[in-house]
């Protein structure tokens with residue numbers, strides 16, 4: 001029997017991966033748990049691709065916790081760099097065997113930029129300020145070896161689950177809601193765009209953004225947050241989204 005062609009979602013048990021699945025925007029979605037598809041193990045990844053017909057990859061798996069990337073850089077390398085390398089290798093082999101390209105959507109981060117002045121453009125300097133950002137930048141480099149790739153540089157939050165009660169008035173981002181990000185992933189899956197694109201919303205301070213959804217939110221400063229954490233964080237990681245807005249005006253073209 002002919003195998004049905006599917007979208008492979010990595011990191012399906014994660015925050016974004018769960019939202020992708022909940023959305024029901026992606027038919028024929030395969031979302032194997034780590035026990036079934038461990039990206040750190042190339043033999044496992046290759047076996048998975050041999051057993052399935054994959055037309056598209058949405059790569060959400062990562063070591064995405066900044067503090068963990070600082071305390072366990074080896075795990076950050078294994079997951080973010082080697083995990084992505086294994087996936088890119090398996091996709092390359094599969095493409096060669098099948099004779100057609102696989103669309104590859106890679107979730108990256110605003111953390112590949114310096115995080116100081118904001119309004120970062122895709123073709124500007126990428127100088128991360130922590131292990132997480134460096135390993136995500138390394139993963140971007142690998143993904144660029146695939147002909148049909150799209151790198152989404154973003155940051156997001158879940159308006160329904162804002163855990164903390166205090167946020168900074170002097171930390172700025174272009175964070176998107178999870179729901180908007182999932183719609184953006186769908187849009188870019190169907191677009192011919194190849195390269196890196198900043199996907200974000202309005203430039204706002206964390207405090208102003210979160211207060212809209214959690215009225216009891218209290219304000220603090222970045223300096224106060226830095227006293228409580230052993231790693232560096234951005235002051236202004238906002239994105240220039242000119243390219244993203246242009247792609248949206250063009251509409252889906254695949």
Ligand SMILES: NC(=O)c1ccc[n+]([C@@H]2O[C@H](COP(=O)([O-])OP(=O)(O)OC[C@H]3O[C@@H](n4cnc5c(N)ncnc54)[C@H](OP(=O)(O)O)[C@@H]3O)[C@@H](O)[C@H]2O)c1
Pocket residue numbers: 010011012013014015016017033034037038039040059060061062063064065079083107108109110136154155156157
């Ligand atoms: N969270 C943010 O604010 C944010 C901002 C910008 C960009 N991003 C990017 O967006 C993506 C999704 O982030 P997230 O917050 O949803 O992450 P998350 O909740 O931490 O989930 C990470 C996912 O990766 C999986 N994973 C880890 N190691 C793996 C391995 N060796 N093989 C297969 N799967 C593995 C995890 O599986 P287990 O649960 O089984 O470990 C989990 O499903 C990431 O690429 C992240 O860098 C996140």
